[in-house]
Amino acid sequence: MVRYGKEHKSETRRRIIETAGRRFKQDGIDGSGVSTLMKDAGLTNGAFYAHFASKDDLVTTAIADQLKVQAESVVALAEPGRAGLEQIVRGYLSPQHRERLGDGCPNAALLDEIGRCTETTRQAYTDGVLILVEGIAARMAPEAPSSARVKALSLLGMMAGTLQLSRALTDSRLADELLDQGVDNALALLDAWQRV
Amino acid sequence: MVRYGKEHKSETRRRIIETAGRRFKQDGIDGSGVSTLMKDAGLTNGAFYAHFASKDDLVTTAIADQLKVQAESVVALAEPGRAGLEQIVRGYLSPQHRERLGDGCPNAALLDEIGRCTETTRQAYTDGVLILVEGIAARMAPEAPSSARVKALSLLGMMAGTLQLSRALTDSRLADELLDQGVDNALALLDAWQRV
DNA sequence: CTCTTTGGATTACGTTTGCAATACCATAGA
Protein backbone atom coordinates (compact mmCIF):
# COMPACT_ATOMS: atom_id res chain seq x y z
CA MET A 1 0.00 0.00 0.00
CA VAL A 2 2.60 2.50 1.04
CA ARG A 3 5.77 2.80 -0.98
CA TYR A 4 8.79 4.38 0.64
CA GLY A 5 10.96 5.80 -2.08
CA LYS A 6 14.03 7.90 -1.58
CA GLU A 7 12.25 11.17 -2.00
CA HIS A 8 9.03 9.99 -0.50
CA LYS A 9 9.17 12.26 2.50
CA SER A 10 9.95 15.39 0.58
CA GLU A 11 7.14 14.56 -1.80
CA THR A 12 4.74 14.14 1.09
CA ARG A 13 5.90 17.44 2.51
CA ARG A 14 5.31 19.09 -0.83
CA ARG A 15 1.84 17.63 -1.00
CA ILE A 16 0.99 18.94 2.45
CA ILE A 17 2.21 22.41 1.55
CA GLU A 18 0.19 22.52 -1.63
CA THR A 19 -2.93 21.16 0.00
CA ALA A 20 -2.54 23.65 2.82
CA GLY A 21 -2.12 26.52 0.40
CA ARG A 22 -5.37 25.69 -1.31
CA ARG A 23 -7.27 25.09 1.91
CA PHE A 24 -6.04 28.24 3.58
CA LYS A 25 -7.15 30.29 0.62
CA GLN A 26 -10.53 28.61 0.59
CA ASP A 27 -11.40 28.53 4.29
CA GLY A 28 -8.94 30.95 5.81
CA ILE A 29 -6.01 30.17 8.06
CA ASP A 30 -7.95 30.16 11.31
CA GLY A 31 -10.72 28.31 9.52
CA SER A 32 -8.51 25.36 8.57
CA GLY A 33 -7.60 22.73 11.14
CA VAL A 34 -4.54 20.55 10.93
CA SER A 35 -6.43 17.26 10.96
CA THR A 36 -8.86 18.30 8.24
CA LEU A 37 -5.96 19.48 6.20
CA MET A 38 -4.05 16.25 6.60
CA LYS A 39 -7.08 14.23 5.63
CA ASP A 40 -7.18 16.32 2.47
CA ALA A 41 -3.61 15.34 1.78
CA GLY A 42 -4.47 11.69 2.31
CA LEU A 43 -2.71 11.41 5.65
CA THR A 44 -3.64 11.32 9.28
CA ASN A 45 -3.35 13.90 11.97
CA GLY A 46 -0.18 12.75 13.68
CA ALA A 47 1.94 12.51 10.56
CA PHE A 48 1.90 16.25 10.39
CA TYR A 49 4.49 16.67 13.10
CA ALA A 50 7.05 14.62 11.24
CA HIS A 51 7.06 17.41 8.68
CA PHE A 52 6.39 20.63 10.53
CA ALA A 53 7.08 21.90 14.00
CA SER A 54 3.69 23.52 14.34
CA LYS A 55 0.74 24.82 12.43
CA ASP A 56 2.41 28.20 12.39
CA ASP A 57 5.45 26.67 10.75
CA LEU A 58 3.23 25.28 8.01
CA VAL A 59 1.43 28.59 7.58
CA THR A 60 4.74 30.35 7.06
CA THR A 61 5.93 27.74 4.59
CA ALA A 62 2.65 27.58 2.69
CA ILE A 63 2.40 31.32 2.27
CA ALA A 64 5.96 31.55 1.01
CA ASP A 65 5.26 28.73 -1.41
CA GLN A 66 2.06 30.27 -2.69
CA LEU A 67 3.80 33.52 -3.45
CA LYS A 68 6.66 31.77 -5.16
CA VAL A 69 4.29 29.81 -7.36
CA GLN A 70 2.40 32.97 -8.19
CA ALA A 71 5.59 34.81 -9.05
CA GLU A 72 6.65 32.00 -11.32
CA SER A 73 3.31 31.76 -13.05
CA VAL A 74 3.18 35.50 -13.52
CA VAL A 75 6.66 35.48 -15.02
CA ALA A 76 5.94 32.43 -17.13
CA LEU A 77 2.51 33.46 -18.30
CA ALA A 78 2.74 37.08 -19.21
CA GLU A 79 4.24 38.61 -22.30
CA PRO A 80 6.95 41.18 -21.81
CA GLY A 81 6.26 44.89 -21.55
CA ARG A 82 3.08 46.79 -21.23
CA ALA A 83 1.03 44.10 -23.00
CA GLY A 84 1.98 41.63 -20.32
CA LEU A 85 1.00 44.04 -17.59
CA GLU A 86 -2.40 44.55 -19.10
CA GLN A 87 -2.76 40.82 -19.39
CA ILE A 88 -1.91 40.39 -15.72
CA VAL A 89 -4.35 43.06 -14.64
CA ARG A 90 -7.21 41.74 -16.75
CA GLY A 91 -6.60 38.20 -15.61
CA TYR A 92 -6.41 39.22 -12.00
CA LEU A 93 -9.54 41.32 -12.00
CA SER A 94 -11.65 38.79 -13.85
CA PRO A 95 -14.77 36.92 -12.73
CA GLN A 96 -12.91 33.66 -13.30
CA HIS A 97 -10.21 34.59 -10.83
CA ARG A 98 -12.83 35.77 -8.38
CA GLU A 99 -14.62 32.43 -8.53
CA ARG A 100 -11.58 30.17 -8.17
CA LEU A 101 -10.68 30.93 -4.60
CA GLY A 102 -8.49 27.90 -4.02
CA ASP A 103 -6.40 28.40 -7.14
CA GLY A 104 -6.29 32.17 -6.94
CA CYS A 105 -4.03 34.82 -5.53
CA PRO A 106 -3.00 34.25 -1.92
CA ASN A 107 -2.94 37.98 -1.31
CA ALA A 108 -6.56 38.42 -2.20
CA ALA A 109 -7.54 35.40 -0.16
CA LEU A 110 -5.50 35.97 2.96
CA LEU A 111 -4.13 39.47 3.18
CA ASP A 112 -5.95 40.64 6.28
CA GLU A 113 -5.29 37.40 8.10
CA ILE A 114 -1.60 37.61 7.25
CA GLY A 115 -1.53 41.02 8.87
CA ARG A 116 -2.55 39.34 12.12
CA CYS A 117 0.07 36.58 11.88
CA THR A 118 3.29 36.26 13.81
CA GLU A 119 6.35 38.30 12.94
CA THR A 120 8.02 35.25 11.43
CA THR A 121 5.13 34.54 9.11
CA ARG A 122 4.86 38.15 8.08
CA GLN A 123 8.57 38.19 7.36
CA ALA A 124 8.20 35.22 5.06
CA TYR A 125 5.26 36.93 3.44
CA THR A 126 7.24 40.12 2.95
CA ASP A 127 10.10 38.25 1.32
CA GLY A 128 7.71 36.37 -0.93
CA VAL A 129 5.70 39.33 -2.00
CA LEU A 130 8.83 41.27 -2.84
CA ILE A 131 9.88 38.59 -5.27
CA LEU A 132 6.45 38.68 -6.86
CA VAL A 133 6.50 42.44 -7.03
CA GLU A 134 9.95 42.45 -8.55
CA GLY A 135 8.51 40.53 -11.47
CA ILE A 136 5.82 43.12 -11.99
CA ALA A 137 8.20 46.03 -11.53
CA ALA A 138 10.56 44.64 -14.14
CA ARG A 139 7.74 44.87 -16.66
CA MET A 140 6.79 48.37 -15.62
CA ALA A 141 10.20 49.95 -15.84
CA PRO A 142 12.80 47.58 -17.30
CA GLU A 143 15.48 50.23 -17.02
CA ALA A 144 14.91 51.02 -13.32
CA PRO A 145 12.93 48.30 -11.66
CA SER A 146 13.81 49.39 -8.13
CA SER A 147 12.05 52.70 -8.50
CA ALA A 148 8.98 50.88 -9.73
CA ARG A 149 8.92 48.53 -6.77
CA VAL A 150 6.62 50.59 -4.59
CA LYS A 151 4.35 51.32 -7.52
CA ALA A 152 4.10 47.63 -8.30
CA LEU A 153 3.39 46.91 -4.66
CA SER A 154 0.61 49.47 -4.63
CA LEU A 155 -0.82 47.92 -7.77
CA LEU A 156 -0.91 44.54 -6.07
CA GLY A 157 -2.61 46.00 -3.01
CA MET A 158 -5.22 47.71 -5.15
CA MET A 159 -5.97 44.62 -7.13
CA ALA A 160 -6.16 42.36 -4.09
CA GLY A 161 -8.52 44.73 -2.29
CA THR A 162 -10.72 45.08 -5.34
CA LEU A 163 -10.97 41.34 -5.78
CA GLN A 164 -11.78 40.82 -2.11
CA LEU A 165 -14.51 43.41 -2.29
CA SER A 166 -15.89 41.84 -5.41
CA ARG A 167 -16.00 38.51 -3.58
CA ALA A 168 -17.77 39.95 -0.57
CA LEU A 169 -20.62 41.59 -2.48
CA THR A 170 -23.81 39.62 -2.98
CA ASP A 171 -24.91 41.71 -5.95
CA SER A 172 -23.09 39.97 -8.75
CA ARG A 173 -23.75 42.66 -11.32
CA LEU A 174 -22.23 45.26 -9.06
CA ALA A 175 -19.34 42.90 -8.35
CA ASP A 176 -18.66 42.62 -12.08
CA GLU A 177 -18.86 46.36 -12.59
CA LEU A 178 -16.39 46.77 -9.77
CA LEU A 179 -13.91 44.49 -11.49
CA ASP A 180 -14.25 46.47 -14.73
CA GLN A 181 -13.72 49.70 -12.87
CA GLY A 182 -10.69 48.15 -11.19
CA VAL A 183 -9.18 47.31 -14.57
CA ASP A 184 -9.75 50.89 -15.75
CA ASN A 185 -8.14 52.24 -12.61
CA ALA A 186 -5.10 50.00 -12.87
CA LEU A 187 -4.52 50.73 -16.54
CA ALA A 188 -4.95 54.46 -15.98
CA LEU A 189 -2.33 54.37 -13.26
CA LEU A 190 0.05 52.32 -15.38
CA ASP A 191 -0.26 54.92 -18.13
CA ALA A 192 0.24 57.75 -15.71
CA TRP A 193 3.38 56.14 -14.33
CA GLN A 194 4.67 55.54 -17.82
CA ARG A 195 4.35 59.20 -18.72
CA VAL A 196 6.35 60.49 -15.77
CA MET B 1 -24.63 45.12 42.28
CA VAL B 2 -26.70 44.49 39.22
CA ARG B 3 -29.21 47.14 38.25
CA TYR B 4 -31.95 46.15 35.83
CA GLY B 5 -33.27 49.32 34.25
CA LYS B 6 -35.84 49.49 31.51
CA GLU B 7 -33.34 49.71 28.72
CA HIS B 8 -30.82 47.50 30.34
CA LYS B 9 -31.06 44.72 27.81
CA SER B 10 -30.76 46.92 24.76
CA GLU B 11 -27.78 48.64 26.31
CA THR B 12 -26.14 45.31 26.96
CA ARG B 13 -26.83 44.25 23.41
CA ARG B 14 -25.25 47.42 22.16
CA ARG B 15 -22.21 46.83 24.29
CA ILE B 16 -21.81 43.32 22.95
CA ILE B 17 -22.05 44.55 19.37
CA GLU B 18 -19.45 47.24 19.90
CA THR B 19 -17.08 44.97 21.74
CA ALA B 20 -17.49 42.33 19.07
CA GLY B 21 -16.80 44.85 16.32
CA ARG B 22 -13.53 45.80 17.91
CA ARG B 23 -12.49 42.25 18.68
CA PHE B 24 -13.33 40.92 15.23
CA LYS B 25 -11.23 43.61 13.65
CA GLN B 26 -8.36 42.90 15.98
CA ASP B 27 -8.30 39.11 16.01
CA GLY B 28 -10.44 38.18 13.04
CA ILE B 29 -13.86 36.58 13.06
CA ASP B 30 -12.67 33.01 13.28
CA GLY B 31 -10.05 34.14 15.74
CA SER B 32 -12.57 35.48 18.24
CA GLY B 33 -14.47 33.13 20.49
CA VAL B 34 -17.82 33.89 22.01
CA SER B 35 -16.73 33.43 25.60
CA THR B 36 -13.65 35.63 25.26
CA LEU B 37 -15.76 38.22 23.60
CA MET B 38 -18.35 38.16 26.36
CA LYS B 39 -15.71 38.48 29.02
CA ASP B 40 -14.54 41.61 27.20
CA ALA B 41 -18.04 43.00 27.47
CA GLY B 42 -18.13 42.18 31.16
CA LEU B 43 -20.47 39.24 30.82
CA THR B 44 -20.29 35.48 30.82
CA ASN B 45 -20.54 32.90 28.12
CA GLY B 46 -24.17 31.88 28.53
CA ALA B 47 -25.64 35.36 28.51
CA PHE B 48 -24.77 35.66 24.86
CA TYR B 49 -27.62 33.51 23.65
CA ALA B 50 -30.21 35.74 25.27
CA HIS B 51 -29.16 38.39 22.77
CA PHE B 52 -28.19 36.55 19.63
CA ALA B 53 -29.30 33.33 18.03
CA SER B 54 -25.75 32.32 17.12
CA LYS B 55 -22.28 33.63 16.60
CA ASP B 56 -23.14 34.10 12.97
CA ASP B 57 -26.04 36.31 13.94
CA LEU B 58 -23.68 38.49 15.93
CA VAL B 59 -21.17 38.61 13.10
CA THR B 60 -23.85 39.86 10.74
CA THR B 61 -25.05 42.48 13.20
CA ALA B 62 -21.58 43.63 14.15
CA ILE B 63 -20.45 44.07 10.57
CA ALA B 64 -23.55 46.06 9.68
CA ASP B 65 -23.00 48.20 12.74
CA GLN B 66 -19.34 48.82 11.98
CA LEU B 67 -20.15 50.00 8.48
CA LYS B 68 -22.91 52.26 9.73
CA VAL B 69 -20.60 53.85 12.27
CA GLN B 70 -17.95 54.31 9.61
CA ALA B 71 -20.42 55.88 7.21
CA GLU B 72 -21.58 58.28 9.89
CA SER B 73 -18.08 59.24 10.91
CA VAL B 74 -17.03 59.74 7.31
CA VAL B 75 -20.01 61.96 6.68
CA ALA B 76 -19.59 63.79 9.97
CA LEU B 77 -15.85 64.23 9.76
CA ALA B 78 -15.09 65.24 6.23
CA GLU B 79 -15.55 68.62 4.63
CA PRO B 80 -17.69 68.81 1.51
CA GLY B 81 -16.26 68.45 -1.97
CA ARG B 82 -12.86 67.47 -3.18
CA ALA B 83 -11.13 68.72 -0.02
CA GLY B 84 -13.14 66.27 2.04
CA LEU B 85 -12.26 63.43 -0.29
CA GLU B 86 -8.58 64.16 0.00
CA GLN B 87 -8.99 64.31 3.76
CA ILE B 88 -10.67 60.90 3.75
CA VAL B 89 -7.97 59.35 1.57
CA ARG B 90 -5.10 60.77 3.60
CA GLY B 91 -6.70 59.73 6.85
CA TYR B 92 -7.41 56.27 5.58
CA LEU B 93 -3.96 55.63 4.17
CA SER B 94 -2.10 56.92 7.21
CA PRO B 95 0.24 55.13 9.62
CA GLN B 96 -2.14 56.01 12.45
CA HIS B 97 -5.02 54.20 10.81
CA ARG B 98 -2.77 51.27 10.05
CA GLU B 99 -1.75 50.99 13.69
CA ARG B 100 -5.21 51.23 15.24
CA LEU B 101 -6.66 47.97 14.08
CA GLY B 102 -9.52 47.81 16.55
CA ASP B 103 -10.77 51.31 15.82
CA GLY B 104 -10.11 51.24 12.11
CA CYS B 105 -11.98 50.38 8.97
CA PRO B 106 -13.83 47.07 9.07
CA ASN B 107 -13.20 46.55 5.37
CA ALA B 108 -9.46 46.65 5.74
CA ALA B 109 -9.60 44.40 8.77
CA LEU B 110 -12.08 41.79 7.59
CA LEU B 111 -12.67 41.91 3.87
CA ASP B 112 -11.31 38.53 2.91
CA GLU B 113 -13.02 36.84 5.83
CA ILE B 114 -16.31 38.46 4.91
CA GLY B 115 -15.99 36.96 1.47
CA ARG B 116 -16.04 33.54 3.11
CA CYS B 117 -19.08 34.29 5.28
CA THR B 118 -22.65 33.09 4.80
CA GLU B 119 -24.92 34.65 2.23
CA THR B 120 -26.86 36.43 4.99
CA THR B 121 -23.77 38.05 6.42
CA ARG B 122 -22.53 39.06 3.00
CA GLN B 123 -25.91 40.57 2.23
CA ALA B 124 -25.73 42.67 5.38
CA TYR B 125 -22.22 43.65 4.40
CA THR B 126 -23.32 44.63 0.90
CA ASP B 127 -26.13 46.80 2.26
CA GLY B 128 -23.79 48.44 4.74
CA VAL B 129 -20.99 49.10 2.32
CA LEU B 130 -23.38 50.65 -0.19
CA ILE B 131 -24.47 53.20 2.39
CA LEU B 132 -20.85 54.00 3.11
CA VAL B 133 -20.03 54.26 -0.56
CA GLU B 134 -23.00 56.50 -1.20
CA GLY B 135 -21.45 59.00 1.18
CA ILE B 136 -18.21 58.98 -0.76
CA ALA B 137 -19.94 59.11 -4.14
CA ALA B 138 -21.96 62.12 -3.09
CA ARG B 139 -18.69 63.98 -2.57
CA MET B 140 -17.23 62.82 -5.84
CA ALA B 141 -20.10 63.82 -8.09
CA PRO B 142 -22.78 65.75 -6.24
CA GLU B 143 -24.84 66.13 -9.40
CA ALA B 144 -24.88 62.41 -10.29
CA PRO B 145 -23.92 60.29 -7.30
CA SER B 146 -25.27 57.08 -8.80
CA SER B 147 -22.79 57.10 -11.66
CA ALA B 148 -20.00 57.60 -9.15
CA ARG B 149 -21.07 54.67 -7.03
CA VAL B 150 -18.89 52.07 -8.71
CA LYS B 151 -15.95 54.46 -8.76
CA ALA B 152 -16.35 55.10 -5.05
CA LEU B 153 -16.59 51.37 -4.44
CA SER B 154 -13.40 50.79 -6.36
CA LEU B 155 -11.72 53.51 -4.35
CA LEU B 156 -12.71 51.78 -1.15
CA GLY B 157 -11.41 48.44 -2.41
CA MET B 158 -8.12 50.00 -3.41
CA MET B 159 -7.64 51.71 -0.11
CA ALA B 160 -8.59 48.67 1.94
CA GLY B 161 -6.20 46.45 0.01
CA THR B 162 -3.40 48.95 0.30
CA LEU B 163 -3.87 49.25 4.05
CA GLN B 164 -3.98 45.49 4.47
CA LEU B 165 -0.78 45.12 2.52
CA SER B 166 0.85 47.84 4.55
CA ARG B 167 -0.14 45.97 7.70
CA ALA B 168 1.24 42.68 6.47
CA LEU B 169 4.71 43.96 5.58
CA THR B 170 7.43 43.72 8.20
CA ASP B 171 9.55 46.40 6.57
CA SER B 172 8.02 49.49 8.09
CA ARG B 173 9.76 51.91 5.76
CA LEU B 174 8.40 50.09 2.77
CA ALA B 175 4.99 49.98 4.42
CA ASP B 176 5.05 53.75 4.80
CA GLU B 177 6.16 54.28 1.22
CA LEU B 178 3.31 52.08 0.13
CA LEU B 179 0.80 54.25 1.95
CA ASP B 180 2.22 57.36 0.31
CA GLN B 181 2.04 55.73 -3.08
CA GLY B 182 -1.53 54.72 -2.31
CA VAL B 183 -2.45 58.32 -1.58
CA ASP B 184 -0.88 59.42 -4.86
CA ASN B 185 -2.78 56.73 -6.73
CA ALA B 186 -6.11 57.60 -5.16
CA LEU B 187 -5.74 61.31 -5.75
CA ALA B 188 -4.64 60.74 -9.33
CA LEU B 189 -7.72 58.66 -9.98
CA LEU B 190 -9.98 61.21 -8.34
CA ASP B 191 -8.55 63.87 -10.62
CA ALA B 192 -8.91 61.66 -13.67
CA TRP B 193 -12.55 60.96 -12.82
CA GLN B 194 -13.19 64.63 -12.29
CA ARG B 195 -11.90 65.51 -15.72
CA VAL B 196 -14.13 63.13 -17.61
C1' DC C 1 -45.85 46.01 52.70
C1' DT C 2 -45.36 41.45 51.20
C1' DC C 3 -45.59 37.95 47.74
C1' DT C 4 -45.30 36.49 43.18
C1' DT C 5 -43.93 37.06 38.52
C1' DT C 6 -40.62 38.17 35.16
C1' DG C 7 -36.48 38.79 32.78
C1' DG C 8 -31.61 39.12 32.52
C1' DA C 9 -27.44 36.94 33.94
C1' DT C 10 -24.61 33.11 36.01
C1' DT C 11 -22.90 28.62 36.45
C1' DA C 12 -22.36 24.24 34.85
C1' DC C 13 -22.49 20.98 31.41
C1' DG C 14 -22.27 18.26 26.84
C1' DT C 15 -20.51 17.87 22.43
C1' DT C 16 -17.39 18.79 19.03
C1' DT C 17 -13.21 20.27 17.21
C1' DG C 18 -8.42 21.55 17.19
C1' DC C 19 -3.63 21.32 18.59
C1' DA C 20 -0.05 18.62 20.14
C1' DA C 21 2.27 14.52 21.39
C1' DT C 22 3.58 9.74 21.60
C1' DA C 23 3.59 4.81 21.32
C1' DC C 24 3.60 1.67 17.90
C1' DC C 25 3.90 -0.58 13.17
C1' DA C 26 5.47 -1.38 8.33
C1' DT C 27 8.65 -1.03 4.72
C1' DA C 28 13.06 -0.01 2.27
C1' DG C 29 17.52 -0.58 2.04
C1' DA C 30 22.11 -1.73 4.22
Add this chain to the structure above:
DNA sequence: TCTATGGTATTGCAAACGTAATCCAAAGAG
Protein backbone atom coordinates in the same frame (compact mmCIF):
# COMPACT_ATOMS: atom_id res chain seq x y z
C1' DT D 1 18.05 -9.86 9.21
C1' DC D 2 18.34 -5.40 11.35
C1' DT D 3 17.57 -0.60 11.57
C1' DA D 4 16.23 3.97 10.24
C1' DT D 5 12.43 6.22 8.51
C1' DG D 6 7.81 7.50 7.50
C1' DG D 7 3.01 6.81 8.79
C1' DT D 8 -0.95 5.19 11.76
C1' DA D 9 -3.61 4.95 15.78
C1' DT D 10 -4.56 6.68 19.98
C1' DT D 11 -4.55 9.87 23.60
C1' DG D 12 -4.40 14.21 26.45
C1' DC D 13 -5.89 18.53 26.81
C1' DA D 14 -7.88 22.97 25.91
C1' DA D 15 -11.17 25.90 23.59
C1' DA D 16 -15.40 26.70 21.11
C1' DC D 17 -20.36 26.54 20.39
C1' DG D 18 -24.53 25.94 22.31
C1' DT D 19 -28.16 24.32 26.05
C1' DA D 20 -30.30 24.13 30.35
C1' DA D 21 -30.88 24.58 35.26
C1' DT D 22 -30.60 28.04 38.51
C1' DC D 23 -30.15 32.55 40.74
C1' DC D 24 -31.28 37.22 41.83
C1' DA D 25 -33.06 41.90 41.51
C1' DA D 26 -36.81 44.76 40.02
C1' DA D 27 -41.60 45.52 39.31
C1' DG D 28 -46.33 44.92 40.00
C1' DA D 29 -50.61 42.94 42.30
C1' DG D 30 -53.23 42.23 46.24
